[in-house]
Amino acid sequence: MPGEPIEELISQGALWRGRAPASPGQRYEPTGWRVLDDCIGGWPRGAVCELLSPGRQGLSLLLPLLAYLSRSERWLAWVGPPYLPYAPALVAAGVDLQRILLVQEEDRQQCLWASEQLLRSSSCALVLAWPEGLQAAQLRRLQLAAEQGGGTGVLFRSLRATAQASHAALRLRVMPSPIGLDVAVLKRPGGWGGQHCSVPL
Amino acid sequence: MLWLGLYFPELPLEVFARTDTPDVPLAVIVHRKNGEQVLRCNRLARAAGVRPGLRLQSALALDASLQMHQRDPAREQETLRELAFWALQFSSRISFEPSLILLEIGASLRLFNGLEALLQRVIAEAPQLGFELAWGVAPTPMAAGLLARERPTSRVLNEPALHAELEQIPLARLTRERAIRRLVEDIGLHTIGECLALPRPELARRAGPLLLQLFDRLLGRAPDPREAWQPPAHFEQGVELQAEIVHHNALVFPARRLLLALGGFLRGRGIATQRLEWSLQHRDGHPDTRFRQGLLKAERDPEHLMELFRERIERVRLEAPVIALRLRVDDCLPYAERGTDLFESSGDRDDSLLERLGSRLGPQRIRGLGMPADHRPEQSIALCPPGHGRSGAPPRGELPVWLLPRPRPLTVSKGVPQHGGPLRLEGGHRRIESGWWDGQDIARDYYQAINPEGARLWVYQERRSGKWFLHGLFD
Numbered sequence: 001m002p003g004e005p006i007e008e009l010i011s012q013g014a015l016w017r018g019r020a021p022a023s024p025g026q027r028y029e030p031t032g033w034r035v036l037d038d039c040i041g042g043w044p045r046g047a048v049c050e051l052l053s054p055g056r057q058g059l060s061l062l063l064p065l066l067a068y069l070s071r072s073e074r075w076l077a078w079v080g081p082p083y084l085p086y087a088p089a090l091v092a093a094g095v096d097l098q099r100i101l102l103v104q105e106e107d108r109q110q111c112l113w114a115s116e117q118l119l120r121s122s123s124c125a126l127v128l129a130w131p132e133g134l135q136a137a138q139l140r141r142l143q144l145a146a147e148q149g150g151g152t153g154v155l156f157r158s159l160r161a162t163a164q165a166s167h168a169a170l171r172l173r174v175m176p177s178p179i180g181l182d183v184a185v186l187k188r189p190g191g192w193g194g195q196h197c198s199v200p201l
Numbered sequence: 202m203l204w205l206g207l208y209f210p211e212l213p214l215e216v217f218a219r220t221d222t223p224d225v226p227l228a229v230i231v232h233r234k235n236g237e238q239v240l241r242c243n244r245l246a247r248a249a250g251v252r253p254g255l256r257l258q259s260a261l262a263l264d265a266s267l268q269m270h271q272r273d274p275a276r277e278q279e280t281l282r283e284l285a286f287w288a289l290q291f292s293s294r295i296s297f298e299p300s301l302i303l304l305e306i307g308a309s310l311r312l313f314n315g316l317e318a319l320l321q322r323v324i325a326e327a328p329q330l331g332f333e334l335a336w337g338v339a340p341t342p343m344a345a346g347l348l349a350r351e352r353p354t355s356r357v358l359n360e361p362a363l364h365a366e367l368e369q370i371p372l373a374r375l376t377r378e379r380a381i382r383r384l385v386e387d388i389g390l391h392t393i394g395e396c397l398a399l400p401r402p403e404l405a406r407r408a409g410p411l412l413l414q415l416f417d418r419l420l421g422r423a424p425d426p427r428e429a430w431q432p433p434a435h436f437e438q439g440v441e442l443q444a445e446i447v448h449h450n451a452l453v454f455p456a457r458r459l460l461l462a463l464g465g466f467l468r469g470r471g472i473a474t475q476r477l478e479w480s481l482q483h484r485d486g487h488p489d490t491r492f493r494q495g496l497l498k499a500e501r502d503p504e505h506l507m508e509l510f511r512e513r514i515e516r517v518r519l520e521a522p523v524i525a526l527r528l529r530v531d532d533c534l535p536y537a538e539r540g541t542d543l544f545e546s547s548g549d550r551d552d553s554l555l556e557r558l559g560s561r562l563g564p565q566r567i568r569g570l571g572m573p574a575d576h577r578p579e580q581s582i583a584l585c586p587p588g589h590g591r592s593g594a595p596p597r598g599e600l601p602v603w604l605l606p607r608p609r610p611l612t613v614s615k616g617v618p619q620h621g622g623p624l625r626l627e628g629g630h631r632r633i634e635s636g637w638w639d640g641q642d643i644a645r646d647y648y649q650a651i652n653p654e655g656a657r658l659w660v661y662q663e664r665r666s667g668k669w670f671l672h673g674l675f676d
Contacts, residue, residue: 054654055654055656057676058676059602059603059676060602060675060676061676063602075554075587081603082603083603083604083605083606083673083674084582084603084604084605084606085570085582085602085603085604086578086582086600086601086602086603086604086673087570087571087572087581087582087583087590087592088572088578088581088582088593088595088596088600089600089601089602090570090572091572091592091593091594091595091596092595092596092600095592096592097569097570097571097572097590097591097592098569098588098589098590098591098592099588100569100570100587100590101555101567101568101569101587102567102568102569102570102584103558103562103566103567104566104567104568105562105566110561110562113561114558114561114562117554117557117558118554118558121554123554124554176655176656176657176676177655178655180676181676201675201676
């Protein structure tokens, strides 16, 4: 019923109703994993996601997204990756390497700066980053940059960051399991966490 | 032919104002036959009542703190040459008069999509040069200069229209030549219009051939050849700063002036550059700070270069206050218009993004990823310029997502390789033997291994030595 104050609040996204699956207006990229789509609805666009894990795992979860987005003409940026992405594995997953952009920088501040620039640019569809010692205010900056650029940012962080307050739209805990990765939702756009799924690799 | 006159009315003052502090009253003094008088003065001097034309004694009586400089024509000329670098984008035919740059722009109109677009660019960029500028357009160089001085923003496109535009201008403004000026005073003609109203034989009889020749050149009835300036092959310019600068931000404005001049120079010559060399001169003989800016591709747009400068200068440590900024560019390349080069065709619409990243982090840190067809894991990854990564045929089998840049030797305990504890090898091995042709041959058996923490690793045993190495990581 438009015009009602409460409807207005809902349409502005200022009010969230417990049973709604997500905040209105939020758009998603498919994850490519059915169990994960059921769990989180997709990777949010114009937002930052955190993957918290013991050894900064979780890249495999992004392979279908990398493959899907590599067909657009936007960059898929890797800021300060811990090792070299194994190109044959990306190709095997269907990723077009032409869209890959590696920022091989080790300095923390420079990596943050580059992540923000990339997230803010509409010519970049996805930004993967491995920040260390990220502060809440810095994460908020990245989230704002993603909102502006419209792409998706994924931060691979250690489990130690779990206790930190976070402005990320989506927070997942990722644990290696014998068959692949176990994913627990800590926070998702406009919704409660608590969901679990197991992604076979 | 069409000429653009660029007149810098405050140039005599501005050549000093650039080095002096802006917060003192300042005047430039010239010798005239009745003594020294004020030629130009700044805002503060004006506020005290000082005016151009005032005698020095009177000016000092108004403001005893007035700082004075003798007019320096050599310095004015030098500054005009620097400004001409910027103007090169509008014309390759440039000549000079005092405080005036004359450009033949008829040949450039098509390049700029017409006169108005060209003038828009002049108007947009000129204020950032830090000099006051007036301009006029006319079919002859003399008229363009005269209009710039006396009727700024006039656009006269053909000779018939010139007459009407010049009419009101006092004859005395036409030339500094004493002979003609005296003549004019003698015969009582005050404006250009009054002279032109006389029949030509009458004017010739009364004023003599000198004035007639002047009018013929002014109105395009006689040729008025100008010596064209030959710009140097490379770009080098400096800005002395108005005040000593201790913070990066304050370098942005002077840098903009240099980059505008550079942009005009490069554009005028149809080239671009990939390397800018900056130097900062410090106070007290502290050694200059020098740094180089390498670009991913040849550029020349001042706005774009400005962005890159901002990123770069933030990382420069200023060891001492800066008193001058210099820019040198001698690495010039043919310019590829955006949208026509290979990079653009690969779909990137914002390569200023890559430039910004490359400029701040170094171009060598911004890479693309390719996959050469090679069985050796370390040879099947290639770093390349972004957007140029080619994919080979996808290999079979389960592959790690990460590769270590260099295989890491593993210790072995009781015959079992260790990495955070003993490794458990999973499934069969994959044998890779290749590379005998280039001397980097390998013979390895690769395994998936799991360590006690549950991490899945890609390890291999070298077949010749039996040694174990960690080479990659599964998720």
